[in-house]
Amino acid sequence: GTEFTSISVAEFFYRNRQMVGFGNPTQAVYSTIRELVENSLDACEDAKILPEINVIIRRESSDLLLIEVSDNGPGMPYQFVPEAFGKVLFGSKYGLRHKRGTFGLGVTMAVLYGQLTTNYPATIITKHGQGEANEFRLLVDIKNNTPIIEYSGPNSSHSIGTKVTLKIRGDLKRSKLRITEYLRLTSVSTPHAQITLLIDDNPPIQFGRYSKMIPTPPRISRPHPRSADIELLHHLISNNNSMTLKAFLVDTFQKCGTKTATRFLHFLSLNPNRTTESLTRDEIVRISNALRNYNGFDKPESQCLSPIGKDSLMEALNRLYPSASIKYEIRGPFEWNGHPTILEGAVVITDSTPAENPSLIRFANKVPLLYDASDDVLTLAMKRINWNRYGVDTNSQVLLFVNLCSTRIPYREAGKQSIAAIPAIQSEAELLFKTLGRAIKRESSSIRRSKRN
Amino acid sequence: GTEFTSISVAEFFYRNRQMVGFGNPTQAVYSTIRELVENSLDACEDAKILPEINVIIRRESSDLLLIEVSDNGPGMPYQFVPEAFGKVLFGSKYGLRHKRGTFGLGVTMAVLYGQLTTNYPATIITKHGQGEANEFRLLVDIKNNTPIIEYSGPNSSHSIGTKVTLKIRGDLKRSKLRITEYLRLTSVSTPHAQITLLIDDNPPIQFGRYSKMIPTPPRISRPHPRSADIELLHHLISNNNSMTLKAFLVDTFQKCGTKTATRFLHFLSLNPNRTTESLTRDEIVRISNALRNYNGFDKPESQCLSPIGKDSLMEALNRLYPSASIKYEIRGPFEWNGHPTILEGAVVITDSTPAENPSLIRFANKVPLLYDASDDVLTLAMKRINWNRYGVDTNSQVLLFVNLCSTRIPYREAGKQSIAAIPAIQSEAELLFKTLGRAIKRESSSIRRSKRN
Ligand SMILES: Nc1ncnc2c1ncn2[C@@H]1O[C@H](COP(=O)(O)OP(=O)(O)OP(=O)(O)O)[C@@H](O)[C@H]1O
Ligand SMILES: Nc1ncnc2c1ncn2[C@@H]1O[C@H](COP(=O)(O)OP(=O)(O)OP(=O)(O)O)[C@@H](O)[C@H]1O
Ligand SMILES: [Mg+2]
Ligand SMILES: [Mg+2]
Numbered sequence: 025g026t027e028f029t030s031i032s033v034a035e036f037f038y039r040n041r042q043m044v045g046f047g048n049p050t051q052a053v054y055s056t057i058r059e060l061v062e063n064s065l066d067a068c069e070d071a072k073i074l075p076e077i078n079v080i081i082r083r084e085s086s087d088l089l090l091i092e093v094s095d096n097g098p099g100m101p102y103q104f105v106p107e108a109f110g111k112v113l114f115g116s117k118y119g120l121r122h123k124r125g126t127f128g129l130g131v132t133m134a135v136l137y138g139q140l141t142t143n144y145p146a147t148i149i150t151k152h153g154q155g156e157a158n159e160f161r162l163l164v165d166i167k168n169n170t171p172i173i174e175y176s177g178p179n180s181s182h183s184i185g186t187k188v189t190l191k192i193r194g195d196l197k198r199s200k201l202r203i204t205e206y207l208r209l210t211s212v213s214t215p216h217a218q219i220t221l222l223i224d225d226n227p228p229i230q231f232g233r234y235s236k237m238i239p240t241p242p243r244i245s246r247p248h249p250r251s252a253d254i255e256l257l258h259h260l261i262s263n264n265n266s267m268t269l270k271a272f273l274v275d276t277f278q279k280c281g282t283k284t285a286t287r288f289l290h291f292l293s294l295n296p297n298r299t300t301e302s303l304t305r306d307e308i309v310r311i312s313n314a315l316r317n318y319n320g321f322d323k324p325e326s327q328c329l330s331p332i333g334k335d336s337l338m339e340a341l342n343r344l345y346p347s348a349s350i351k352y353e354i355r356g357p358f359e360w361n362g363h364p365t366i367l368e369g370a371v372v373i374t375d376s377t378p379a380e381n382p383s384l385i386r387f388a389n390k391v392p393l394l395y396d397a398s399d400d401v402l403t404l405a406m407k408r409i410n411w412n413r414y415g416v417d418t419n420s421q422v423l424l425f426v427n428l429c430s431t432r433i434p435y436r437e438a439g440k441q442s443i444a445a446i447p448a449i450q451s452e453a454e455l456l457f458k459t460l461g462r463a464i465k466r467e468s469s470s471i472r473r474s475k476r477n
Numbered sequence: 478g479t480e481f482t483s484i485s486v487a488e489f490f491y492r493n494r495q496m497v498g499f500g501n502p503t504q505a506v507y508s509t510i511r512e513l514v515e516n517s518l519d520a521c522e523d524a525k526i527l528p529e530i531n532v533i534i535r536r537e538s539s540d541l542l543l544i545e546v547s548d549n550g551p552g553m554p555y556q557f558v559p560e561a562f563g564k565v566l567f568g569s570k571y572g573l574r575h576k577r578g579t580f581g582l583g584v585t586m587a588v589l590y591g592q593l594t595t596n597y598p599a600t601i602i603t604k605h606g607q608g609e610a611n612e613f614r615l616l617v618d619i620k621n622n623t624p625i626i627e628y629s630g631p632n633s634s635h636s637i638g639t640k641v642t643l644k645i646r647g648d649l650k651r652s653k654l655r656i657t658e659y660l661r662l663t664s665v666s667t668p669h670a671q672i673t674l675l676i677d678d679n680p681p682i683q684f685g686r687y688s689k690m691i692p693t694p695p696r697i698s699r700p701h702p703r704s705a706d707i708e709l710l711h712h713l714i715s716n717n718n719s720m721t722l723k724a725f726l727v728d729t730f731q732k733c734g735t736k737t738a739t740r741f742l743h744f745l746s747l748n749p750n751r752t753t754e755s756l757t758r759d760e761i762v763r764i765s766n767a768l769r770n771y772n773g774f775d776k777p778e779s780q781c782l783s784p785i786g787k788d789s790l791m792e793a794l795n796r797l798y799p800s801a802s803i804k805y806e807i808r809g810p811f812e813w814n815g816h817p818t819i820l821e822g823a824v825v826i827t828d829s830t831p832a833e834n835p836s837l838i839r840f841a842n843k844v845p846l847l848y849d850a851s852d853d854v855l856t857l858a859m860k861r862i863n864w865n866r867y868g869v870d871t872n873s874q875v876l877l878f879v880n881l882c883s884t885r886i887p888y889r890e891a892g893k894q895s896i897a898a899i900p901a902i903q904s905e906a907e908l909l910f911k912t913l914g915r916a917i918k919r920e921s922s923s924i925r926r927s928k929r930n
Contacts, residue, residue: 026523026569027571028557028567029567029571030566030568036580038708039885040887040888042887042897042899043891047887047897047899048900070479107481107483108481111483113483113489116480116481116482118480118482118484119480127489128483139708140706142762143707143762166708167712254596255592255593306596396852396889398851399852434495434500435495436495436496437496437890437891438496444500445500445501446495446501447501
C-alpha cells in the first residue's frame with residue numbers, strides 16, 4: 025500500500041548498515057574498532073595528550089566478541105555521553121577543522137550493531153575534569169533516535185580517560201589481519217600514539233610510539249568565501265545580527281580583510297554600508313555566486329589543518345622500512361568548495377620483490393582507509409600516472425603513502441573508506457604523484473650510480 | 478572547541494551530498510533526472526498504468542538548467558506533497574516490497590540541490606483522485622529538515638499525473654550521454670514504459686514502449702523469519718497486542734504456518750500458549766537467534782517481487798540487438814538477511830568487435846546502475862568467473878544484463894549506484910553467471926556448427 029511515513033536517521037542507518045561499514049560480520053569487527061580508536065585519538069589530540077590506547081578483544085564464543093577500547097584522553101562532559109553514544113548525528117566535530125570524526129554517527133553505529141547482534145548495552149566510563157568518573161550503560165532507541173539509559177552513576181575506580189565496552193557478533197578470524205594493518209598504519213599517520221592490541225590471552229602487540237612530538241591541534245576556522253553557497257550564506261546572515269555588508273564579510277569569512285571586502289562590494293556595485301537585513305534574496309544569490317568566483321581572495325589558511333608533517337612521517341616510515349629510500353612531498357593549502365585542504369605523501373622504495381607496483385596506501389585526516397580502494401580519487405589519480413617513465417618497474421617495490429587533510433573529507437559513503445572524485449582533489453593528487461615520481465627517478469638513478477661505484 | 482550539538486539529516490546530506498549522487502555538476506544532472514523518473518515509474522506501477530513520462534531539459538544559460546519530469550501516474554495525496562518533496566527520510570516505500578525508491582530521500586535531495594545552486598523552489602503539480610489538481614512551490618528548510626511551502630493552491634489546467642519542475646546548475650554537455658544511456662536501459666528493464674526526452678529544441682528522443690504487458694505490482698509481504706534480528710523482533714512484538722507465541726509467529730511471519738510454528742517452539746522448549754508479553758529479554762534473544770538459524774522454514778515467497786521476466790526482457794533486448802543471440806536465466810527466490818530476492822539475467826552475443834568482454838550492465842529493482850561499478854557485488858562475481866572456458870573471446874561481443882530484485886537492495890551508498898558484497902547475493906550471482914556462461918558455450922558451438930553447414 026502507499027502509507028506515507030517518515031523514519032528516524034537511526035532507523036535509516038540500521039536498515040542500511042552496509043553503508044556505514046557494518047554490512048558483514050568481518051567488516052563489523054573492523055568498523056567497531058576503528059570508530060572507537062579514532063574517537064580516542066581525536067580526543068587526545070584536542071587535549072594535547074600523548075595518546076595511550078588499549079584495544080582488548082575477547083572471544084566469548086565462536087562469534088561473540090567483547091571489545092573494549094580505553095584511552096588516557098580528557099574524557100567527555102557527562103551530560104553529553106548518552107546522546108554522543110546513543111543518538112545518530114550528534115557529536116562535537118561539526119566545526120570546520122581537521123578531525124578524524126565528522127558525522128556524529130560512528131560510535132552510535134557500533135553501539136547499535138552490538139545491541140542488534142547480542143542485545144548487550146554498551147558501557148561507557150569516562151573521567152572528565154575533577155571529581156569522580158561516571159559510568160553509563162546505554163542502548164539506542166532506533167525508532168526515535170534517542171538513547172536509552174539503562175544505568176548511570178559514579179565510578180570511583182576509573183581514574184583517567186574514556187573506556188568503551190561492547191559486545192558484538194563478528195568474524196574475528198577473518199578480521200584480524202585488517203585490524204592489525206589498520207593499527208600499524210595508524211602509527212604511521214599518528215606516530216606519537218601508542219596503541220596496544222590484546223586478543224584473548226595472546227601476547228599483547230604494541231603499535232608505536234615512534235615520536236614524542238605532539239602535533240598542534242587544528243583550530244576551528246571561519247569559512248572561506250569559496251564555500252559560500254546560497255544556503256550557507258543565508259545561514260551565516262541569519263545567524264548574525266544585522267550589520268553592514270562590509271563588516272559582515274570581514275567578520276564571517278577568512279581571507280577577507282577590510283580592503284578586500286571593500287573592493288569586492290565595489291565590484292558588485294553594492295554599497296558597503298547597506299545592512300545584511302536589507303538584502304533581497306536575489307542579491308544574496310548574486311553575492312553567493314560572486315564569492316565563489318571572484319579571484320581576489322587569497323588561498324585558505326591552514327591552522328585548521330594538522331598534516332602529519334615531514335619529520336613525523338619520515339620517522340615512522342624509517343622505523344617500519346629501515347633500509348628503504350624515503351622521500352616526502354606536500355601540496356597546498358588549496359581548497360575544494362572552499363574547504364582548506366593539504367595533500368602530503370611519501371614514497372618508500374624497498375628492495376623487496378614488488379607485488380602491485382606502485383602500491384598505494386591511503387589516509388584521510390590521518391585515518392587509514394583499507395576498503396573500497398578502486399573508485400577512490402587517490403587511486404584514480406594514481407592510475408592516470410605513467411609510472412614507467414619514472415622508473416617504477418619490477419626491480420624494487422614502490423609504496424606510496426598519501427594523506428588527504430581537509431576540514432571536510434568528501435567521503436563516498438558514510439563508512440569513511442573511500443574519497444569521492446572531486447576535481448580539485450584529483451588534479452592536486454596527480455601533481456603530487458608526478459612530484460613523487462620524479463623523486464623516485466632521481467633516487468633510482470642515484471642508487472644505480474652508487475652501485476656502479 | 479568542543480561544542481556538542483546535533484544536525485538534521487537534511488543538513489547531513491547537504492554537507493555530504495557527494496554520498497547521494499550530487500557531488501559534481503555532471504552527476505547532479507543525472508541524479509536529478511533518475512530520481513524523478515524512478516518516482517514516476519514506481520507510481521505508475523502501483524496504479525497498473527502504462528507509464529508515459531516526459532523529460533524536458535532546457536538550458537537557460539551555460540550551466541543553468543530547467544528540468545521538468547511529468548508522468549501519467551496516479552498522482553499523490555495533496556497533504557503529503559510538502560513532506561515527500563521537502564523532508565529527508567519521508568516517503569511511501571518503507572514497506573517490504575520491490576520498489577525502485579527505498580529511502581524517502583531521492584527527490585528531496587534534487588529539490589535541495591536546485592535550491593542550493595539556483596535559489597529556485599521546486600514546483601510540483603499533481604492530480605490525485607477526483608477534483609482539481611494541486612500545485613506547490615517548495616523549498617527545504619535544511620536546518621530543521623522540514624518543507625517551506627512558498628505557494629500551494631489548485632491548478633485547474635493540469636489534468637493527469639505528476640509534474641515536477643526544478644532548476645539546477647549542472648554540466649548538461651558532459652551528462653547527456655549517460656542520461657540517454659540511462660533512459661535506453663530503463664526501457665530494457667521496464668519495456669512497457671514510454672519515456673520521451675526533449676533537450677532544448679532538439680528533436681524529441683523516444684525510449685520504448687517495447688511491450689504493452691503491465692507487470693503485476695509487487696505486494697507488501699510479511700517479514701521472513703530469517704530477517705528477525707533482535708531489534709526487529711522487539712519491534713514486531715511491541716507493535717502488536719499481547720498474544721500467544723504460536724499466534725504471533727503465524728501472524729507476523731511469512732512461511733510460518735501453525736504446524737511449523739508449533740514444531741519451532743517445541744524445538745526451543747517454549748510453551749506455544751505463553752504470551753508475547755511474558756517473554757523476557759533473554760528469551761527474545763533466543764527466539765531471534767533461532768528464527769535466523771532454524772532450517773524448518775521454507776524459502777521466501779516472491780509476490781513482493783516483480784522481476785522483469787523472460788518475455789519482457791527478451792522482447793526489449795531483441796529490439797535493441799535485432800541480429801544477436803539472446804539467452805535468459807533466473808535464480809531464486811532466495812533470501813539475504815531474510816529479504817526475498819531474485820536474480821535474473823540475459824546474455825546477448827553480437828557480432829560486433831568486443832570492447833570489454835564480457836561487458837556487464839547492472840540493474841537493481843529495474844534501476845540501471847551506471848556509476849561505481851568496480852566494487853559492485855555483480856562486478857566482483859563476474860570477475861571471479863573464468864570466461865575463457867565458456868568461449869568468451871575476441872570473436873564476438875558478449876553483453877551480460879543482470880537485474881537484482883529484492884525487498885531491500887543493499888546499496889553501498891545512498892546514491893543508489895553500487896551493491897554491497899553480501900555473501901548470499903555474491904554466490905547466487907556467480908551461479909547465475911556460470912549458467913549464462915554455459916548458455917554462451919552452447920550458443921557459440923551451435924553458431925559454429927551452423928556456419929559449417
Ligand atoms: N574516547 C572519547 N573521548 C572523548 N570524547 C569522545 C570519545 N568518544 C566519543 N567522544 C565524543 O562523542 C561524540 C560522538 O562520537 P561519534 O563517533 O558518534 O561521532 P564523531 O566522532 O563526531 O563523528 P564520526 O561519526 O565521523 O565518528 C564525539 O564527537 C566526541 O565528542
Ligand atoms: N511522480 C510521483 N508520483 C507519485 N508519487 C510520487 C511521485 N514522486 C514522488 N512521489 C512520492 O513521494 C515520496 C518521496 O519520494 P522520494 O524520491 O524522496 O523517496 P522514495 O522514492 O520513497 O525513495 P528514494 O529516496 O529511494 O527515491 C515517494 O515515496 C512517493 O510516495
Ligand atoms: Mg567518531
Ligand atoms: Mg524516489
